[in-house]
Amino acid sequence: MKTTISSLKKGEKARIEAFDVEAIPLKLLEMGCLPGNVVELLQIAPFGDPLYLNINGCHLAIRQETAREIEVTLINNKL
Numbered sequence: 001m002k003t004t005i006s007s008l009k010k011g012e013k014a015r016i017e018a019f020d021v022e023a024i025p026l027k028l029l030e031m032g033c034l035p036g037n038v039v040e041l042l043q044i045a046p047f048g049d050p051l052y053l054n055i056n057g058c059h060l061a062i063r064q065e066t067a068r069e070i071e072v073t074l075i076n077n078k079l
Contacts, residue, residue: 006067014072
């Protein structure tokens with residue numbers, strides 16, 4: 001089972017690994033949603049959609065549908 005942005009919990013950070021370019025809106029790519037960049041889940045809307053993220057200093061909201069297409073690797077958040 002792959003780990004995706006949609007499976008992150010609030011406050012968790014992960015590194016973007018891969019995604020299908022056809023499934024991701026161009027606007028997300030322009031805002032830094034690229035392999036190798038770090039993503040942090042800041043907030044989840046009351047009904048679970050959309051997700052509010054921080055990707056390299058850019059704050060953006062994406063739908064669960066899109067978040068399921070972006071594979072990530074969790075970063076150890078413990079100090």
